[in-house]
Amino acid sequence: MRIGTRKSTMALAQTAEIARRLAAAAPGLDVEIVKFETIGDTDQTSKLLMHGGKGGAFVAEIRDAVRSGRLHAAMHSLKDMPGNEDTPGLVIGATLPRESAADALVLREGITLDDFRRTRGKGFKLGTNAVRRAAYAKRLFPDIEVIHFRGAADTRVRKLDDGEMQRLPDGGEAGPADALIMARSGLERVGLADRVAYEFSSHEMLPAVGQGIVAVECAVSDWETRRLLALIDDASAHVCCDAEREVLWVLNGHCNSPIAGHATIAGDEMTLTASVLDESGGAFIESVRSGPASRPRELGRTVAFDLLDKGAAAIIAQTRVEDA
Known part of the structure; x- marks a missing residue:
């Protein structure tokens, strides 16, 4: 299996952990780590918005290699993956257990x-x-x-x-x-x-959506890779991923939108907290809801619509001025 990743020390450490888990779950599987120097790595001066946000800066090139068949999978820090846009042909095949989100x-x-x-x-x-x-x-x-x-x-x-x-x-x-x-x-x-x-506690600084989660993305139609990735998928991290990213999807949040979201699980119940701020930190709205952990996207939509009812759309619209 060929897995693509950025060349940074952190990305390589994350990908090595994926390879270790795959080797333990599927003995005999040959895993090759393919290093990419993305535009976000080479240009460390510009604002990420100039490259289409984190998705364009750190994710797009590796995703293209998966779509073209040059890679079986790609490692991403989940917080770097755009949540407000479709990713045709790709799916998150596995998430590793969540590390600290703080x-x-x-x-x-x-x-x-x-x-x-x-x-x-x-x-x-x-x-x-x-x-x-x-x-x-x-x-x-x-x-x-x-x-x-x-x-x-x-x-x-x-x-x-x-x-x-x-x-x-x-x-x-x-x-x-x-x-x-x-x-x-x-x-x-x-x-x-x-x-x-x-x-910082989550009350002082709510984490970014997906912070602390490593995701492995592959082609939707590559069923063998999906089967192998399922062997290392952490179910708790995956449902938290689904709930948090649903908030981004509904809000149509982009890289210049100060949006935060964090889900936790206790037993069969999930609690999701999400917030939207303006860039100065002056305007601030937050929503906290709980529901069955087995229905994460529904909980994400509930929280997102509550934020919209509280005025999130207007705050997000203000942050789009630089986009234009």
Whole structure:
């Protein structure tokens, strides 16, 4: 089986775990990892919107290789997969067990969390490329300056430690950053868990849809690959994936929309929380609903329609100005 992945340290670690699980579930299966350098990896200056969002930047090239038959499957971080558009001919064949979905604060040496809280972030620069994280950060630290910050997980931490400036799409520079907000699971995958200065609760910063879940995508008609991937599929992670992504689908959320969603399961019941913010963090609406874990998409639709009833469409429409 040929599995495509990005060349980053984190992506390779995720794909190696898929290969390990497949080898254990199907002894004798030959798994080849095919590395891709996507446009999002080569261009670490532009905003992802310029490349069609995370889907265009990190997913599209590998998906095309699956569609053409050059690959049997593709590894993606689920949060990088667009949820507001059709993916004709492709299906998520497996999701690995969910790792931590939490966001974490990484600080430059000499800075403490108390410094941020005492000053409300005034005088500090926070690096992130995620509009969701930027919006929540503005709610937690109203006076902080958020700067555009790109790179793989380990690269971002190195740039923080080195005091490196971030090149901007307009040719200018920003920084250096005093802190970063990153996925805890990503830091763990690249061996940097010790850099977590603070882990945000879901009440403080609701995770991105799919955060902490590794997905394996394949062709709808490739039944042998689907059979093999089913052997490593984690059912709990998969239904959470379905519920959270249904919210994106109904809201037609795009890469510039600060939308968050996180599902948890207790017994046979699933609880889904989702939110929509404006880019400043000023406007904020949230919905929390529970239902049978066996009907995740129905729960996702219920939560999404509740958000729409509360005014989500108008907030999302405002974030589409840059699209035009």
